[in-house]
Amino acid sequence: MMTLPTPDFPEPEPPLPEPPLWEQIAEQSRQLPGGERLQKVLASTGWGSRRVCEELIAEGRVTVNGEVAKLGRRVDPEHDLIEVDHAPVGVKPGLVYYLLNKPTGVVTTAKDTHGRKTVVDLVPLEPRVFPVGRLDADTEGLLLLTNDGDLTHRITHPSHGVEKEYLVHVKGRLSSGELRRLRDGVELDDGITAPADASQPTPGVIRLTIHEGRNRQVRRMCDALGHPVLRLVRTRVGPITDRSLRPGDWRELSTGERRALTEAVAEQARRYDHPS
Numbered sequence: 001m002m003t004l005p006t007p008d009f010p011e012p013e014p015p016l017p018e019p020p021l022w023e024q025i026a027e028q029s030r031q032l033p034g035g036e037r038l039q040k041v042l043a044s045t046g047w048g049s050r051r052v053c054e055e056l057i058a059e060g061r062v063t064v065n066g067e068v069a070k071l072g073r074r075v076d077p078e079h080d081l082i083e084v085d086h087a088p089v090g091v092k093p094g095l096v097y098y099l100l101n102k103p104t105g106v107v108t109t110a111k112d113t114h115g116r117k118t119v120v121d122l123v124p125l126e127p128r129v130f131p132v133g134r135l136d137a138d139t140e141g142l143l144l145l146t147n148d149g150d151l152t153h154r155i156t157h158p159s160h161g162v163e164k165e166y167l168v169h170v171k172g173r174l175s176s177g178e179l180r181r182l183r184d185g186v187e188l189d190d191g192i193t194a195p196a197d198a199s200q201p202t203p204g205v206i207r208l209t210i211h212e213g214r215n216r217q218v219r220r221m222c223d224a225l226g227h228p229v230l231r232l233v234r235t236r237v238g239p240i241t242d243r244s245l246r247p248g249d250w251r252e253l254s255t256g257e258r259r260a261l262t263e264a265v266a267e268q269a270r271r272y273d274h275p276s
């Protein structure tokens with residue numbers, strides 16, 4: 001019987017020793033792109049559980065620096081612009097959002113040339129914040145202050161800013177025709193006002209909701225009807241309201257309020273882009 005020559009196999013190399021665990025971990029993290037997982041960052045800003053945030057990403061509603069994000073995307077919250085439905089998400093560290101109940105006699109500027117008290121004097125000095133829009137010195141009520149310039153810009157957009165609701169005490173009482181004029185639009189020297197919501201819960205007290213933010217708009221609208229304003233109080237900015245905040249007091253917005261505000265801003269922009 002013929003015996004086949006045995007092939008000359010090389011001796012197998014001894015296996016390399018396993019690198020120590022700390023080296024394996026260091027290597028893994030070198031391979032990972034930097035930053036935090038997008039769904040984790042979104043969840044931390046109040047957009048819902050991580051699962052909900054994953055769905056937002058999967059639905060293509062989240063962009064990072066203008067590009068639709070894919071699941072698994074990592075971000076640097078300090079530098080990346082994260083948006084949900086085209087509205088920036090306030091995830092950058094250091095951003096603060098205050099709600100102030102502005103008393104009368106305080107001016108809505110960062111610094112007053114006549115040395116009067118300003119709304120900025122009523123909230124913490126650091127970080128430096130700015131009022132979102134303005135209320136006249138003799139107007140009371142809710143005012144947002146923030147260092148988030150992007151959100152400020154969107155809330156105060158001249159034609160698609162968020163709703164602002166006012167309680168207005170006027171001289172006399174409005175007829176139903178005058179209320180209708182408030183709703184349909186009042187001719188002012190800078191043009192007719194956009195449709196508004198108006199009701200008169202008590203004779204001489206109007207609840208008025210407007211989207212625009214023209215200078216002294218509510219006062220001018222009421223003047224145009226022959227009912228000068230006696231007292232003007234802002235009771236709501238978008239979804240933000242607070243009946244228990246006393247004049248001169250302020251508080252931080254909750255995460256839920258910030259989210260609701262961002263959503264309201266996005267909704268207004270959508271309506272503006274696609275009017276029904």
Ligand code: URA
Nearest residue numbers: 136139216217218219
């Ligand atoms: N409209 C006004 O006339 N004054 C304000 O302060 C706010 C809205």
